[in-house]
Amino acid sequence: MTETAEAVWRFRSSGEEETLRLGRTLGTLLVPGLTVLLSGELGTGKTVFVRGVGDVLSAARVRSPSFTLVNEYRTEKFLLVHADLYRLEPGGAGELGLEEYAGEDCVLFVEWPDRWKTPPEDVLSVSIEAAGETERLFEFSARGEKAGAVFRRLKNARGA
Numbered sequence: 001m002t003e004t005a006e007a008v009w010r011f012r013s014s015g016e017e018e019t020l021r022l023g024r025t026l027g028t029l030l031v032p033g034l035t036v037l038l039s040g041e042l043g044t045g046k047t048v049f050v051r052g053v054g055d056v057l058s059a060a061r062v063r064s065p066s067f068t069l070v071n072e073y074r075t076e077k078f079l080l081v082h083a084d085l086y087r088l089e090p091g092g093a094g095e096l097g098l099e100e101y102a103g104e105d106c107v108l109f110v111e112w113p114d115r116w117k118t119p120p121e122d123v124l125s126v127s128i129e130a131a132g133e134t135e136r137l138f139e140f141s142a143r144g145e146k147a148g149a150v151f152r153r154l155k156n157a158r159g160a
Ligand SMILES: Nc1ncnc2c1ncn2[C@@H]1O[C@H](COP(=O)(O)OP(=O)(O)OP(=O)(O)O)[C@@H](O)[C@H]1O
Pocket: 013, 014, 015, 016, 017, 018, 019, 040, 041, 042, 043, 044, 045, 046, 047, 048, 049, 064, 066, 084, 086, 111, 133, 134, 135, 136
């Protein structure tokens, strides 16, 4: 069954370490070909979350791609790609070739995805909201089969 975008899983993180742990859990569940869109204001923890993902997959520490725009990390199963579109104009992601990364051999995480006009159909969406200095409210939703499967596994692994 395909998960609809209406199904939402909420997670409350009380601090950076908890966000890292959530990212590490997701890191163990990823499948090649998945795209993860990360929304939320500056400093809400999008990069921290991806750092957790990278902790369990790559020897290199995930750093913010806000200046490089795209960072790549080799893992055993796929190329982990982390993009930050903040510095682009709305819809200006066309030249980055993100669509090519959204293929079978990669898992793509995108911060500020509103700049991307043509995201894939099958996506896991994560929206993070700050609630005080260290509290963060995560909202996960999935569209498509691949993202839906990962969504359910994450929810089962960490949720109620
Ligand atoms: N619960 C939490 N989860 C994640 N980060 C937290 C949390 N509480 C506090 N922080 C702090 O919030 C900041 C998050 O920074 P991060 O670079 O991950 O944000 P970002 O959403 O990627 O921002 P940007 O849009 O600028 O790239 C860090 O300084 C981190 O220590």
